[in-house]
Amino acid sequence: MTFELIKGGLPEFHRLVSENAALSVKLEPDCLRFDVLTPLDATGSTGVFLYEIYTDRAAFDLHLASDHFRQFDQRSRDLVINKTVLAYAVLENAKVAERI
Numbered sequence: 001m002t003f004e005l006i007k008g009g010l011p012e013f014h015r016l017v018s019e020n021a022a023l024s025v026k027l028e029p030d031c032l033r034f035d036v037l038t039p040l041d042a043t044g045s046t047g048v049f050l051y052e053i054y055t056d057r058a059a060f061d062l063h064l065a066s067d068h069f070r071q072f073d074q075r076s077r078d079l080v081i082n083k084t085v086l087a088y089a090v091l092e093n094a095k096v097a098e099r100i
Contacts (some may be wrong), residue, residue: 020072030059
């Protein structure tokens with residue numbers, strides 16, 4: 001998931017999304033990974049990338065319905081210009097090696 005933020009919105013958005021990520025990992029057993037990625041040179045940056053892994057789509061849907069996500073979504077809404085959600089299937093390294 002990528003977010004384009006308003007100018008100057010990164011510090012507050014980062015605080016809010018980091019809280020959401022920590023609660024997701026702590027409270028959602030099917031949330032396997034939740035990383036918040038920001039550019040190495042954050043000077044003037046307005047982008048944030050979230051790398052999230054859930055056991056399945058149903059687990060992600062539960063995440064979207066959780067209280068902590070809904071609070072994050074509400075509190076961060078005015079900081080976000082654009083949000084893009086892409087879903088991928090994971091092919092683990094061992095399975096890749098078997099195909100080579």
